[in-house]
Amino acid sequence: MAGITDNGKEHQHTITALVQNHPGVLARVAGLFARRGFNIESLAVSVTENPEVSRMTIVARGDDRVLEQITKQLNKLIEVIRVVDYVEHSAVERELALIKVNAEPKDRSEILQLAEVFRGRVIDVGEKTFLIELTGGPDKIDAFARLMAPYGIREMARTGVIAMARGTKTA
Amino acid sequence: MAKMSGAQILLECLRQEGVEFIFGYPGGAVLPIYDALYDYRDIKHILVRHEQGAAHMADGYARATGKVGVCLVTSGPGATNLITGIATAQMDSIPIVALTGQVRTTNIGKDAFQETDAIGISMPITKHNYLLKRTEDIPRVIAEAFYIAQSGRPGPVLVDIPLDVSLGKVEWEPSSYQKDPDIPSYRPTYKGHEMQIRKAAQAIKEAKRPVLYVGGGAVQSGAQAEVTELSERTNILVTTTLMGKGAIDENHPNSLGMLGMHGTAYANHAVHNCDLLIAVGARFDDRVTGKLDQFAKYAKVIHIDIDPAEIGKVVHCDIPIVGDVKTVLRELLKYVEPRPATEWNRQIMEWKRKFPLIYPRDGQMHAEYVIDEIWRVTEGNAIVTTGVGQHQMWAAQYYKVKRPRQFITSGGLGTMGFGMPAAIGVQFAFPNETVVCIDGDGSFQMTVQELMTAVVYELPIIVAIINNRSLGMVRQWQELFWSERYSEVDLQASPDFVKLAEAYGAIGMRVTKPEEVEPALREAMSQRKKPVIIDFVVPTEENVYPMIPSGQSIEQMMLRKDLEQLRASVDTDGEQWSFADQEQILKQFVEQPARQ
Structure with a gap:
């Protein structure tokens, strides 16, 4: 069994998170990235067709395992409804x-x-x-x-x- | 419908959540809540001496019972003093609800007196947190807070309550309170994927050298019966993490004790050489794995965890199963076939014979001996809490627990000072149990003020201070890895713990000779109204062994220098050896001092 190392190939991923439109939710997401050492290349936030839901689009770099962790950790936030990594979809x-x-x-x-x-x-x-x-x-x-x-x-x-x-x- | 104040609504919600105790400390921003408590007799408020103590008590209560622990403090310094306690709970996934007062909503952001951003500060160390802005939101938020704290992977939730929110009055019908509300964005997975479970069963069938590696998740989900059944049916031996202690009775022949940095040599050898590692509710902490690319390097990994983010976080996993440990193991047991003990089992037995957990018999009162005696005198039934350091590791090695929730310790955060307040929380939950805090002289002094709380509420906790007059674990590292340059680890200058106990109104004893240990413990256990502090004066220059140095692998494992000699003095026959014999072996190693 090998430990997870950083020698995996780095990719740029575009991740969309649908989140509850609550105050502080941006701080939670930003804090998560900072604290887990994930780098954000860009972040765009705005309300969606549903005024109770905001859409965050995050561009981040990392190898597959880092990106998997980003997605999983985002999903763990209580106010995050759904996370999609567009690397697997045509977008x-x-x-x-x-x-x-x-x-x-x-x-x-x-x-x-x-x-x-x-x-x-x-x-x-x-x-x-x-x-x-x-x-x-x-x-x-x-x-x-x-x-x-x-x-x-x-x-x-x-x-x-x-x-x-x-x-x-x-x- | 009657109008109720926010404070009254809050207490009513807590009552409906089944809260028995609030560990707290009043202040300006929570005055309305304390005023409401004055008339409220359904919930007992425990007045602590420092807010950190309140958090650890709520935590100890939660760890011992599996229920949500509650603490209540004021804004500003009240909230910041909770932080260490909340972080402790977060690292070990303990369900607590922390209620903090806040300045009026109109004053938030104005640097008002005793204002601090409790939400911002606690965000990284809570599972979730809430700033209440309206009185009418209290029932929904409290219901969500309790639900989030105890469901899925448990954790602490903080609710920040501004003064005007608890003062405000709204119409509310207590019968409308909805426990366990549906939160659409929060749906933990309890049931494991059937295909994955079948794959796991197949892998177990095919494995030649399997090992069960069981962590706190098994304790949290109450899976002792399932872990034991799996182990007995398959003859797969079980090593637990510090948090997993009690997931299988440690007196069970299939228990290998703890693994990791200070784990048993045989558990570490078993994990190092296994071809299948079945990780159950464990998170591959660095204190467990050491050097990652050497950890269980020949093994296929099955990882069962309720938190999908734990899977693949640290190590590669071949068969991930997301779900509640107990639920998943029950499913797994439907597919797992009986398996005989094999050559592999004999190999592990051989390691156990070769590298037993032992300490010297030289007439000195060693820390290990004291803990062994605590175990013997309490018949292994006490609920044990600890501080952090050498005494914690010795307690983990030598206090063999029978059941989950019996060994209560700060694993992830490693919070010195956790032990005594945690013991207080435990004793409130179980007034008739023997609760022993095995503490260090350093750890004890970090939260010593809570001794007053124990005295006021007549709690018969026993605090066994393993007093080596030193910050022993740091001293050990300085000895072994920093050329014996002992920098700031000397604690010779400490209070007289016996007099200190007496000053607080507790009972103090000092024990310096091996033969005094048992009588002192028996006397302490006969006390049912007062805490007892026993100052066990042990040698300073002692190290915890085995030890795998930080970031290294089993090849660098350090054993007692005199292990060979100690072992050679015992007549063992490999063929005859069984795990249940360990106790007898230990008895031969450790010369029992003559008793009077």
Whole structure:
């Protein structure tokens, strides 16, 4: 019998937890991750179609055993109704980013074209900046941010991933 | 419908939950509750001397009875003083409900007098907790708190009650109280998966060298009969964890005693060499496993646990079964076929002959001898509590218990000072039982103030201080692993425990010679109205053996240096040996001092 070691292969997982919409439930989830030494890459929380239920979408890294522990420990929280690890399901993942990028007059048309390719929208035009809104999977946003970097990103905010299974399947 | 205050509603809910005792300490934020208690005679309130004592008493009561223990304290320091006690209960999965006062809801977050965030502080050390915001929520929250505390894998639940919530008055009909409410997001699994249980039975059938490794989960679920039946039917020998003591009668020939760091050498050899490890309500604590990749490295693992998160947490598991231990074992027994004792059983017997649990006969009053005598004089029937340290491990090795809930000790958290307040909680639950706290001189001083509680309520607890004038376990580590650099472990400067007992109104005795042990114990047991403190003055430089150093494996197991010599002095015949003989062997090893 071998002990559980960390040499398992690390994966990024998107986990959705449906939780009772009580005050303090976010603290319980965040505290659990901190105390058990699980790393959160992103966390998005909002109310669902049922106002008594909130949906937390957590992106975390770890090997299979770590991720299994995360899921099990989440399930142990009294206020957690259900936990789904999307690694086994076909799911759509999206996040929204707001990027404030330097936009000198000479660069503007180029930036606009790039934003167009990524289906981003310029939602505020300043004297020296564009504020661009972009939705997509994390890879797409990473790629766009890389392209914007040479112009100078002044500020970026990302919501963190939210996810949903394809088809009729629900969390 | 009559209007009732929150405090009255709370007490009525507690009564309906069958609460007999509240261990508590009053203060500003719980004044309405104490005022309601003044008229309330259905529940007995026990006034402690420090809130930590209240938590340990509730815990001791819960461990001894299986019922929920209740403690009640005020906000701020009252709540923070409970924390060690709550964490102790959490680590050992003990059902307690901790009620803490809180400042008025309108003052929360304003740094009001005696305000502290009890919810935030207790979140990592409770199974769940609640901040009550409305008086009308009290019945629902109390019902949920009791249900959560004692169902599934038990644990502590804290309910924080602001002053205005207990003061507030609402209309409420006590008969509307709903015990064991349905909580949709909380549905523990009790019944094991049938396919998995069949697989386990098959694995048991195929195993050549199986061992049962039984933990606190078996005690909690009351599965002694099932563990014993499984062991007897299959001739699979049983080792228990510290928390699992009593899951099988330790005098049973199939019992191998405790495993792990200070477990018996034969239990550890059995686990190390087994090809099937049947883990029953145990969680592979590091004090059990030592070096993980060496632990039971040849074994297939069956893991039965009510908490799915325990499965695969520490070790890989081949046949997981999530469910209540008793329920699962009952199912398993339907499929398990009888199995004869084999060469493997003989091998373990050989280890038992080779590495017995012994201590020297040199006329000195060794700690092991004192504990052995406590066991003998109480006929193995006392409910034993302990502090934490060397005395705890010796008590675990030498006080052989007959039944579950008879050995009460802080396993997971290792809380020094647990023993005496726990003994008080136990004695309240069982006024006619002999309750012995085997304590250390260090542990005893951590919660010594509760001696007053024992005196006031006329509890005949016996506190046996194994006094080596030292923080013995730390001293042992410093001796063995830190080049004998004894740093801050000397407790020569301690009070005179006999005078201290007398100052509190208890009875104090000092015992320095082996022949005085039994008479002192007999005298202590004849006392039925007062606690008795016995100061057993034992040698300082003694170590707990066997010992597997932290993070190492059985290959590094340290045995008594004189083991060979001790063993050689006994005439044993391997062929004749049986487990039941251990007692006789021990008698030959340990020269019984002449009695007067």
